[in-house]
Amino acid sequence: MKTTVYSAKNIVTMNAQKPDASHVAVRDGRILAVGSSDEVATWGPYELDEQFADKVLFPGLVEGHAHTMEGTLWRYVYCGYFDRMDPSGTTHRGNTSIDAVLEALKAAEAKMDDPDSPLTGWQLDPIYLDNKPVTRAQLDNVSATRPIGVLNASGHILYANSKALELASLLKKGVNHPGIPLGADGLPTGELKGPDAMAPVSVHVGMSGSIADVDERGLRDFARLCVRTGVTTVTDLAAKLDPDSVDMMLRVTGEPSFPACVVPLRFFLGLSPKELVPEVARLKKLSTDRLSLGRIKLVADGSIQGYSARLRWPGYHNGAPNGLWYVTPEQMLELYELALEAGLQIHTHTNGDQATQLAIEKLELALRKHPSNDHRFVLQHCQLADRAQFTRMAALGMSVNLFANHQFYWGDEHYTLTVGPDRALRMNAARTALDCGVPLAVHSDAPITPLGPFFTAWCAVNRLTRSGRVQGEHEKITVDEALWAITMGAAHSLHMDGLVGSIEVGKRADFAVLESDPRAANPEEIKDVEIWGTVQGGRVFAAADV
Amino acid sequence: MSKFGAQCKVDASLPQPMSEPLPVTIIGGYLGAGKTTLVNHLLRTAQGRKLAVMVNEFGALPIDEDLIEAQGDDLISIAGGCVCCTFGSDLSAALIELGKLPVRPDQVVIECSGVAIPSAIAASVTLLEGFAPDGTVVLVDAETIRTAAIDDYIGDTILRQLADADLAVINKADLVDVPTLSALESWLSDTAPRAKTIVSEHSKVPLDIALGLGATPIQSQQMGHADGLFDSIALPCADPLDGEPLAKALTDPKLHITRAKGFFDPIPDGPRKALHIVGHRWDITDSPPNAPLGIVCIGVKGQFERDLIRKTAKEAL
Numbered sequence: 001m002k003t004t005v006y007s008a009k010n011i012v013t014m015n016a017q018k019p020d021a022s023h024v025a026v027r028d029g030r031i032l033a034v035g036s037s038d039e040v041a042t043w044g045p046y047e048l049d050e051q052f053a054d055k056v057l058f059p060g061l062v063e064g065h066a067h068t069m070e071g072t073l074w075r076y077v078y079c080g081y082f083d084r085m086d087p088s089g090t091t092h093r094g095n096t097s098i099d100a101v102l103e104a105l106k107a108a109e110a111k112m113d114d115p116d117s118p119l120t121g122w123q124l125d126p127i128y129l130d131n132k133p134v135t136r137a138q139l140d141n142v143s144a145t146r147p148i149g150v151l152n153a154s155g156h157i158l159y160a161n162s163k164a165l166e167l168a169s170l171l172k173k174g175v176n177h178p179g180i181p182l183g184a185d186g187l188p189t190g191e192l193k194g195p196d197a198m199a200p201v202s203v204h205v206g207m208s209g210s211i212a213d214v215d216e217r218g219l220r221d222f223a224r225l226c227v228r229t230g231v232t233t234v235t236d237l238a239a240k241l242d243p244d245s246v247d248m249m250l251r252v253t254g255e256p257s258f259p260a261c262v263v264p265l266r267f268f269l270g271l272s273p274k275e276l277v278p279e280v281a282r283l284k285k286l287s288t289d290r291l292s293l294g295r296i297k298l299v300a301d302g303s304i305q306g307y308s309a310r311l312r313w314p315g316y317h318n319g320a321p322n323g324l325w326y327v328t329p330e331q332m333l334e335l336y337e338l339a340l341e342a343g344l345q346i347h348t349h350t351n352g353d354q355a356t357q358l359a360i361e362k363l364e365l366a367l368r369k370h371p372s373n374d375h376r377f378v379l380q381h382c383q384l385a386d387r388a389q390f391t392r393m394a395a396l397g398m399s400v401n402l403f404a405n406h407q408f409y410w411g412d413e414h415y416t417l418t419v420g421p422d423r424a425l426r427m428n429a430a431r432t433a434l435d436c437g438v439p440l441a442v443h444s445d446a447p448i449t450p451l452g453p454f455f456t457a458w459c460a461v462n463r464l465t466r467s468g469r470v471q472g473e474h475e476k477i478t479v480d481e482a483l484w485a486i487t488m489g490a491a492h493s494l495h496m497d498g499l500v501g502s503i504e505v506g507k508r509a510d511f512a513v514l515e516s517d518p519r520a521a522n523p524e525e526i527k528d529v530e531i532w533g534t535v536q537g538g539r540v541f542a543a544a545d546v
Numbered sequence: 547m548s549k550f551g552a553q554c555k556v557d558a559s560l561p562q563p564m565s566e567p568l569p570v571t572i573i574g575g576y577l578g579a580g581k582t583t584l585v586n587h588l589l590r591t592a593q594g595r596k597l598a599v600m601v602n603e604f605g606a607l608p609i610d611e612d613l614i615e616a617q618g619d620d621l622i623s624i625a626g627g628c629v630c631c632t633f634g635s636d637l638s639a640a641l642i643e644l645g646k647l648p649v650r651p652d653q654v655v656i657e658c659s660g661v662a663i664p665s666a667i668a669a670s671v672t673l674l675e676g677f678a679p680d681g682t683v684v685l686v687d688a689e690t691i692r693t694a695a696i697d698d699y700i701g702d703t704i705l706r707q708l709a710d711a712d713l714a715v716i717n718k719a720d721l722v723d724v725p726t727l728s729a730l731e732s733w734l735s736d737t738a739p740r741a742k743t744i745v746s747e748h749s750k751v752p753l754d755i756a757l758g759l760g761a762t763p764i765q766s767q768q769m770g771h772a773d774g775l776f777d778s779i780a781l782p783c784a785d786p787l788d789g790e791p792l793a794k795a796l797t798d799p800k801l802h803i804t805r806a807k808g809f810f811d812p813i814p815d816g817p818r819k820a821l822h823i824v825g826h827r828w829d830i831t832d833s834p835p836n837a838p839l840g841i842v843c844i845g846v847k848g849q850f851e852r853d854l855i856r857k858t859a860k861e862a863l
Contacts, residue, residue: 178666196666196673199673270635324703328660329700354699
């Protein structure tokens, strides 16, 4: 039984009984002791490791809502507006004009050998580029001979060149689809909105099968991003988890050098509630130390900026019709009842406040049938909830994981276009959630926005929009509260707060290794805390080496 | 979906030449309206037509057990050469897989989820080569629809579904009294303005009404309508004709034509054309080269007047 003791400039434990320490002892991948060198020495002989002597050890960060497929997307050309770090640690410059996007694609095209292979880009967001979609003609300038497809940052729009449309038999007149705008020439412009419009083309632009599922290399690459962002536990929030995918995930996460615990939630579609619940109960038993299975992801509605979220009165600020349901209220109730009965947890995507209301009402009914003291059903995003809803959530024992990053990336658009000033100010109301007693986590929804819990914490603390406006002064939370949300809060939302989220005896030896103490950072600088790497299950991962 | 093809029972005896795009009928309506019952009824009365039924999920076992010949992970084989498969979140991919089956089905039937918007599904179908939407049938639960339609959560979804209907089926009609039924019919004429409304019990909508007359309407008609609730008429179309005015005339609500399909030669000349009518909507497409001339119209017995249809058709030409 080897014991390793790490000394550090400071160890920030997030354990209120002992908030700070200088030494942490690790045995069998778990925390044996935290305290002074004398205190940890009481456990007997140990090997002292001083490599972190000038670092701050912080609990390994927990990202409670991400999608590991970001790892796969990095093999495509980055077309986003903001600077963004890839799994190797290289920061890609943001493309702040359409021309810059096209240049990035051209540069990648010039390096390709096979003249027929597709060129694929991702994370393009025209909302920042004069709000004009990229056209087929623009992409034809990159190449007219190979198929090109560029994914919108939402993942729900694809921009295609003529060759890609031609291969999908869509470069013709008479195409009649609400997701496929036509140009003056009667031919598609190249913009393909929604999964159904994208489907015929995506196979020709290198996106075979489902974009929602990570592949083997992508999973390894995503884990490298985790190390660089201090994350040791990460969710994969809408996984199909078919047998091949589960096998792959078990194998890859089981590799000795795999640096994170992945928590995939089984996406609800494809099985009826009566079959889904036993299937997820079966998956739960396959869990390992680095792959935690056995939770369900349900999607109630769409997105706010896509006008597919379900809103209560007065609806969308620009008059758009109300959004779409992805589940019937009856099926939601049935699934809640069956999962409560089986002791399985459900995370429900609700963006609009009407979807949130429905989830609250149905869970209340289900709990009457299957009372459950600590179910911790989580509403994910839950961006428009008001105080009355948070109050009911608290009463029912629900948790929330708010999309804090949204405020920065699309807050201005929410203010002017989607929901208007009143509701934009209360979006992702972290202050109200905490005041009402709802356990809080905050998330990135990577790849929709970049993985990086300290950035997410910064968003919740400062509530700045991209244009630099504070949106919702009274919904700000403190640095300490935000740091709790990205560690213990997110761990709690996964029923893993007894296992990870703080540096505390008995827990997994998961640390974010930092250059400074984030508690001491100015609120506006918390996103800039430098990250050296992580320790996961007692294994050390330097960002510089992964 | 990888094992899709392997699990299909192969009937190699009748390789069909690739002809018209596969007609896809969309069956919508809210939970409990009778969609699954209708699908089973259609499979039971398929009379040799090979239907490929696509459902959202296998879970509640959508297909009556006595119809099932074999069940795999992704595909159920059903008596009479029919199949049933699931499509989860990716309908387009599932349809593309369906197109690869060793035996080409005659028709595709999509059973929507209770919250799906049928026009969105129909639009997706139009993007796939080899498939063409062939009518949207929306079922209505006669007992509960009026309450459901004003529900805060799902009311607007139900109204959108009805607005997309070509055929609105008032189902479970036996559970309401006559005044309720006629009030419902009048409400539907506003709510589902594009739809021809028909009434049913236990989702017993005749195959020809729900799915049309198949690839060979004249032959289908000659087989008769077993249930006796529906009537039909064949317009011979021996001479070339102008399809558009004919189509417009035949979709006049007065004629009570629920569906029509057939083939004609256009004036002054040109390749043979197919005419499709569902409810109040029509479409003229290319025809397989040797399709037999003639257009068959069907409708509810009693409302449907052969003479008026013949007269109207004649005047339109």
